[in-house]
Amino acid sequence: MNQPVPAVGPPARALTDPTVCLVGMPNSGKTTLMNALTGGHFHTANYPGVTVTLLRGRSKPEHGVPFNLIDLPGVHSAVAPSPEEELACSVIEGRHREVKPDAFILVVDATQLERHLKFASLVGRQGRPVVIALTMMDLLGRTRQSVDPARLASALAVPVIPVDPRTGRGVQELLTALEQRRGALNGGGTLAEIPADPVAAYERVGDLLRCGNCMTRATEVDAVTARLDNFVLHRYLGLPIFLIVLVSLFAAIFWCAQPFMDLIDAGFGAAGDRVKGMAPDSILLRFLAEGVIGGVGAVAVFFPQIMILFFLMTLLEDSGYLARGAALVDRPLAAMGLHGRSFVPMLSGFACAIPAVFAARAIPARRERLLTIWILPLMSCSARLPVYALLLAALLPARAAWQAGFSLAAIYIASLLIASLVAGLTARFLMSSRPPSLLAMELPAYRVPRWRTILKVTWARSSAYLARAGLPIMVVSAVLWLLANFGHAEKTIVAPAPMESSFAAGLGRALQPALEPMGVDWRVGVGLISAFAAREVFVSSMAIVFHVDSDDEGTQRQGLLAQLRGATFPGTARLIFTPASILGLIVFFFFSLQCFSTVAVVRRELNSWPLAGLQLLFYTGLGYALAVASVQTLRALGVA
Amino acid sequence: MADPAVRDNPAPQPLSAVVFNRGFRIERIAGPEQDRGRLLDLGFTPGEEISVTRAAPFGDPLIVRLRGALLALRKREAAWIWVA
Numbered sequence: 183m184n185q186p187v188p189a190v191g192p193p194a195r196a197l198t199d200p201t202v203c204l205v206g207m208p209n210s211g212k213t214t215l216m217n218a219l220t221g222g223h224f225h226t227a228n229y230p231g232v233t234v235t236l237l238r239g240r241s242k243p244e245h246g247v248p249f250n251l252i253d254l255p256g257v258h259s260a261v262a263p264s265p266e267e268e269l270a271c272s273v274i275e276g277r278h279r280e281v282k283p284d285a286f287i288l289v290v291d292a293t294q295l296e297r298h299l300k301f302a303s304l305v306g307r308q309g310r311p312v313v314i315a316l317t318m319m320d321l322l323g324r325t326r327q328s329v330d331p332a333r334l335a336s337a338l339a340v341p342v343i344p345v346d347p348r349t350g351r352g353v354q355e356l357l358t359a360l361e362q363r364r365g366a367l368n369g370g371g372t373l374a375e376i377p378a379d380p381v382a383a384y385e386r387v388g389d390l391l392r393c394g395n396c397m398t399r400a401t402e403v404d405a406v407t408a409r410l411d412n413f414v415l416h417r418y419l420g421l422p423i424f425l426i427v428l429v430s431l432f433a434a435i436f437w438c439a440q441p442f443m444d445l446i447d448a449g450f451g452a453a454g455d456r457v458k459g460m461a462p463d464s465i466l467l468r469f470l471a472e473g474v475i476g477g478v479g480a481v482a483v484f485f486p487q488i489m490i491l492f493f494l495m496t497l498l499e500d501s502g503y504l505a506r507g508a509a510l511v512d513r514p515l516a517a518m519g520l521h522g523r524s525f526v527p528m529l530s531g532f533a534c535a536i537p538a539v540f541a542a543r544a545i546p547a548r549r550e551r552l553l554t555i556w557i558l559p560l561m562s563c564s565a566r567l568p569v570y571a572l573l574l575a576a577l578l579p580a581r582a583a584w585q586a587g588f589s590l591a592a593i594y595i596a597s598l599l600i601a602s603l604v605a606g607l608t609a610r611f612l613m614s615s616r617p618p619s620l621l622a623m624e625l626p627a628y629r630v631p632r633w634r635t636i637l638k639v640t641w642a643r644s645s646a647y648l649a650r651a652g653l654p655i656m657v658v659s660a661v662l663w664l665l666a667n668f669g670h671a672e673k674t675i676v677a678p679a680p681m682e683s684s685f686a687a688g689l690g691r692a693l694q695p696a697l698e699p700m701g702v703d704w705r706v707g708v709g710l711i712s713a714f715a716a717r718e719v720f721v722s723s724m725a726i727v728f729h730v731d732s733d734d735e736g737t738q739r740q741g742l743l744a745q746l747r748g749a750t751f752p753g754t755a756r757l758i759f760t761p762a763s764i765l766g767l768i769v770f771f772f773f774s775l776q777c778f779s780t781v782a783v784v785r786r787e788l789n790s791w792p793l794a795g796l797q798l799l800f801y802t803g804l805g806y807a808l809a810v811a812s813v814q815t816l817r818a819l820g821v822a
Numbered sequence: 823m824a825d826p827a828v829r830d831n832p833a834p835q836p837l838s839a840v841v842f843n844r845g846f847r848i849e850r851i852a853g854p855e856q857d858r859g860r861l862l863d864l865g866f867t868p869g870e871e872i873s874v875t876r877a878a879p880f881g882d883p884l885i886v887r888l889r890g891a892l893l894a895l896r897k898r899e900a901a902w903i904w905v906a
Contacts (some may be wrong), residue, residue, distance in 0.1 A: 261856065385867075416879070491864065506896070509883055509894035510879060620857050620896075621883055622860065622899060
């Protein structure tokens with residue numbers, strides 16, 4: 183398991199080229215610079231043992247100097263670091279096992295020289311060549327500040343190159359300076375002399391800047407930022423604006439993604455039919471069509487949602503709004519033991535728990551990040567939507583469509599409230615020994631979004647999602663297909679086996695005693711098991727176990743509903759799908775962590791099987807217990 | 823430096839209790855060891871000028887200005903920062 187994950191892309195000769203790490207504080211413009219240096223050709227890379235994804239790339243060939251570039255996560259402070267900060271610090275200090283930098287590009291925000299140079303001293307002390315890329319020069323005018331890069335360079339005794347990654351200005355000079363700097367004896371210049379103690383360090387940075395006459399301090403506040411903050415953080419307007427942003431995000435994730443999702447769904451359906459059509463009797467082709475292509479389709483169908491989600495989140499982050507949103511909701515979230523930034527993963531959780539777990543990395547505090555990941559399975563993800571739609575249609579008469587819509591809205595709101603409750607209880611009773619972490623979060627100046635970088639980052643993050651989540655979903659889907667289509671008959675394994683004698687049915691029957699209290703039979707059990715591939719698979723496997731054969735989705739759904747309404751326990755006239763048992767199923771899907779991909783991703787993010795397993799057992803057990811409790815209570819009250 | 827508002831406030835008080843939009847000078851940082859270390863590292867060092875520009879709509883966190891940056895700081899954290 184300790185094999186390094188090979189970086190995809192760079193050819194073998196690249197291994198001999200020097201490795202240069204981009205380091206800096208968050209919001210310093212590192213990723214935009216990375217985009218400019220590599221010409222947009224970067225990809226995400228994972229390293230074993232850490233949960234952080236790094237951006238890797240090569241310097242553009244036309245710049246002449248070949249470098250391997252790595253964009254490290256931004257570091258606020260090396261004191262009590264988050265996992266992302268800890269990774270960056272371990273690379274900087276040369277403690278990382280695989281990433282060994284030969285030189286550093288230090289990205290420094292010109293409007294925040296003191297704080298950024300204090301951080302720079304950590305890099306300067308390492309003895310490796312350092313070149314400073316000075317960003318945000320265009321923002322200096324907003325606060326009537328000035329910074330003299332030449333004087334700064336002589337005061338620090340390292341090259342200081344003003345860059346504007348958006349226009350590419352300074353990028354060539356930066357690489358040239360870096361090439362010349364290699365082999366320099368005192369690579370860190372006077373940065374290396376800045377003491378480690380923060381108070382002394384800030385004093386020294388102040389002295390260096392003053393003696394070198396490098397800058398004038400801001401004489402006024404950033405009027406653009408102040409004016410926008412007057413609305414965004416306004417006492418009465420702030421929350422409505424935040425709600426509008428949230429609702430727009432939701433609308434984009436669900437409505438704008440829908441046509442693309444339908445298209446992908448139809449495409450994979452057609453591809454599957456095509457493969458099956460080549461030889462209708464071949465079990466292998468059916469496996470390919472239904473198990474493999476269908477499995478890929480189950481992942482791919484969420485891709486539009488994920489991309490839109492990542493795009494909008496990156497956009498909000500880049501423009502400076504995301505940090506404000508986090509500050510706005512910090513109070514209620516902190517009351518539940520969470521962090522202002524928890525709102526991003528929680529929101530993402532309404533699309534899919536997997537990107538949400540990734541998004542939790544932005545929470546700079548360990549305790550709050552763990553708690554956020556812990557409650558994410560409760561957020562009503564979009565894979566539950568088709569399940570709720572089917573169950574609500576079976577529960578409610580067709581003419582009252584508004585009732586179904588209303589119930590669905592209630593389910594969504596309830597998921598948010600219950601997730602908050604679980605977070606609050608967990609923080610209160612299980613994590614009470616650990617005090618809450620610091621918020622102390624920077625609110626960056628508002629900026630016009632940098633579209634190219636946003637698109638590149640969106641693509642890098644989305645494809646990382648596909649690579650990470652795709653495989654588990656595919657494997658689980660293929661295994662479940664095999665279970666549903668292979669079975670025992672006269673002591674040999676046969677395929678295709680009729681549903682009743684398949685291994686899946688065997689599993690369902692084995693679960694019968696546990697399903698009885700939920701008011702359902704083994705056929706629903708098969709659906710529940712198959713839903714561990716992805717929750718929405720419940721719908722299609724119910725269609726299989728209840729023998730609904732129709733390729734057209736509309737009539738399939740009507741046929742399925744009719745079958746479900748008429749289904750009885752074998753050998754009796756007792757209906758399976760009664761209001762009580764349907765409500766029980768809704769409760770089960772509400773709580774249960776029926777998604778092996780989420781378990782796999784959480785395992786990786788927290789680097790802990792016990793925690794991921796505990797989460798699976800806790801929520802699935804809770805879902806089962808509450809489903810049984812509600813079915814039995816309803817029956818006791820006289821609801822069938 | 824020449825700001826008269828700084829000199830008018832001789833008695834130290836926690837940052838969580840000060841009036842908005844007025845400059846103060848940091849006297850000392852209290853709080854748990856680790857949080858104190860991180861606050862110092864982020865630039866909340868004694869002698870530095872600081873002001874609270876506003877509170878978020880729920881009244882918490884506070885938005886403070888320090889070394890040209892805007893930072894969101896929970897009242898709990900602001901209470902560790904003694905200013906005068």
